[in-house]
Amino acid sequence: MAYTNLSDEELMTRCAHGEREALAVLYDRYATPVFSLVMRMLGAGMTAEEVTQDTFVLLWRRAEQFSAERGRLLPWLLTIARNRAIDELRRRQTGPAEVELVDAVGGYPGLEELTLQRIQMRRALAQLPDAQREALELAYYGGMTQQEVAEHLSLPLGTIKTRMRMGLQRLRDLLQETATLHDES
Amino acid sequence: MSSEKQRLSEEEFQDRVAAYCLGALPPEEMAEIEAELEHSPQLREAVAAYDASIAALALAPAIQTPPPGLRDRVLAQVGEAAAPPADRTMRVLPAPKRRFNEYLPWLAAAAMFLLAVVSGARAWTLQNDVTDLQQALSTTQTVPMENSSAAPNAQGRFYLAPDSHRGVLVVADMPPLPSDREYQLWLIRPDGGRESGGTFRVDSGGYGTLLVQASQPMHQYTGVGVTTEPMGGSVAPTTSRVIGGSFQKARDDY
Numbered sequence: 001m002a003y004t005n006l007s008d009e010e011l012m013t014r015c016a017h018g019e020r021e022a023l024a025v026l027y028d029r030y031a032t033p034v035f036s037l038v039m040r041m042l043g044a045g046m047t048a049e050e051v052t053q054d055t056f057v058l059l060w061r062r063a064e065q066f067s068a069e070r071g072r073l074l075p076w077l078l079t080i081a082r083n084r085a086i087d088e089l090r091r092r093q094t095g096p097a098e099v100e101l102v103d104a105v106g107g108y109p110g111l112e113e114l115t116l117q118r119i120q121m122r123r124a125l126a127q128l129p130d131a132q133r134e135a136l137e138l139a140y141y142g143g144m145t146q147q148e149v150a151e152h153l154s155l156p157l158g159t160i161k162t163r164m165r166m167g168l169q170r171l172r173d174l175l176q177e178t179a180t181l182h183d184e185s
Numbered sequence: 186m187s188s189e190k191q192r193l194s195e196e197e198f199q200d201r202v203a204a205y206c207l208g209a210l211p212p213e214e215m216a217e218i219e220a221e222l223e224h225s226p227q228l229r230e231a232v233a234a235y236d237a238s239i240a241a242l243a244l245a246p247a248i249q250t251p252p253p254g255l256r257d258r259v260l261a262q263v264g265e266a267a268a269p270p271a272d273r274t275m276r277v278l279p280a281p282k283r284r285f286n287e288y289l290p291w292l293a294a295a296a297m298f299l300l301a302v303v304s305g306a307r308a309w310t311l312q313n314d315v316t317d318l319q320q321a322l323s324t325t326q327t328v329p330m331e332n333s334s335a336a337p338n339a340q341g342r343f344y345l346a347p348d349s350h351r352g353v354l355v356v357a358d359m360p361p362l363p364s365d366r367e368y369q370l371w372l373i374r375p376d377g378g379r380e381s382g383g384t385f386r387v388d389s390g391g392y393g394t395l396l397v398q399a400s401q402p403m404h405q406y407t408g409v410g411v412t413t414e415p416m417g418g419s420v421a422p423t424t425s426r427v428i429g430g431s432f433q434k435a436r437d438d439y
Contacts (some may be wrong), residue, residue, distance in 0.1 A: 027256055028256075031255070031256065032248060032249070033243070033244055035255075036247065036248050037244075037246050039247075039249040040246030040247070040249075049255055052255060053262065057259065075239075075240060075243065078244075118244045118245065121245050122241075125242070125245050136207065139208065141242075143208070144209065145209050145210060146204050146209045146210065149209065162200065164203045164209065165199050165200045165203040167203075168203045168206065168207070168235050169199075169203075169238075171242075172237055172238045175237045175238070175241060176237075
């Protein structure tokens with residue numbers, strides 16, 4: 001059986017039935033974005049590998065809970081990874097890994113579309129005002145609450161709330177603009 | 186307009202939604218919004234409006250290639266997690282104590298499953314489970330264990346497929362043992378000779394299982410017995426039988 005030709009949803013159904021080859025294909029598809037996110041949150045080291053491992057084991061164990069009607073697999077998987085990484089951050093009670101945004105753009109093998117999306121996303125993020133991007137990154141990658149971000153930056157809570165809201169809205173607008181440009185080109 | 190929005194100004198509402206999407210609220214507030222999402226289409230729409238922004242954050246980090254061994258570790262761990270359900274459940278099942286009989290049908294199925302697939306000859310899939318279990322159910326023989334004065338409350342069953350070399354012992358209410366001793370199962374040959382079927386220990390409820398791999402097909406033996414032996418087992422029984430069962434008697438009773 002050519003598992004590599006199956007959709008995410010079909011592979012998840014097979015995971016729920018205990019077919020490890022289905023998990024192997026999902027790992028090949030998504031281990032890179034999962035590991036990249038976890039590394040961004042935790043930095044290099046065994047812990048990032050362990051969290052990535054946990055993420056795929058949880059994917060396997062919760063395969064029955066996945067419903068394609070409620071969304072695509074990758075965001076679900078990244079949410080699991082992020083939650084696990086936040087658990088680890090809280091356990092460590094340290095700050096997020098060093099902020100970095102601009103690097104050489106690589107590629108996800110076999111995931112050209114995702115690579116293109118990712119380039120657009122990075123460009124959009126890079127165009128955010130620094131203050132907004134910082135608030136988003138501390139919350140999303142650092143696992144901080146808005147209160148904790150406010151304390152971390154010694155700023156009023158209201159300021160952080162506004163930066164988060166405006167940052168997400170601006171990011172959405174930038175992504176829409178990029179998508180429109182891409183469609184027109 | 187949702188009740189959530191009625192309480193809050195539009196800006197406050199959007200602040201809260203943004204913080205929720207970033208996971209930047211305390212757990213209790215996250216839970217409140219999760220609950221609200223169930224019955225508020227407006228809130229769901231507001232959250233969905235940030236999907237693309239959250240995806241951008243999730244996918245923006247610099248690409249890091251997972252180390253080569255990680256894939257194998259994931260699959261190995263899942264392989265353990267996906268070990269035959271019977272085997273896994275038997276380990277975590279609370280000690281049956283006096284309710285041993287209530288578990289019997291289930292234990293029988295579990296034991297037959299072990300008989301059928303524990304050797305791992307085939308890749309584990311649900312369909313294989315069902316097929317193997319059906320085959321095992323049609324051939325497995327159950328031998329009740331008789332106890333002795335050394336273990337007056339002990340109960341047990343030995344499950345075997347007569348033409349195979351494998352059997353499974355399931356016991357409950359066996360006496361606890363000191364740390365330097367363990368139980369050993371003996372297969373009894375027609376000439377009265379004993380062949381070790383392996384050693385095992387029991388949990389605090391006296392509950393234990395043992396998968397036996399014999400040198401001959403099971404129909405070549407007349408029964409099994411269990412003794413206590415020094416840790417690591419003995420080459421021949423050194424103590425009296427604690428429990429045991431006769432294959433012939435089981436066949437006659439059947």
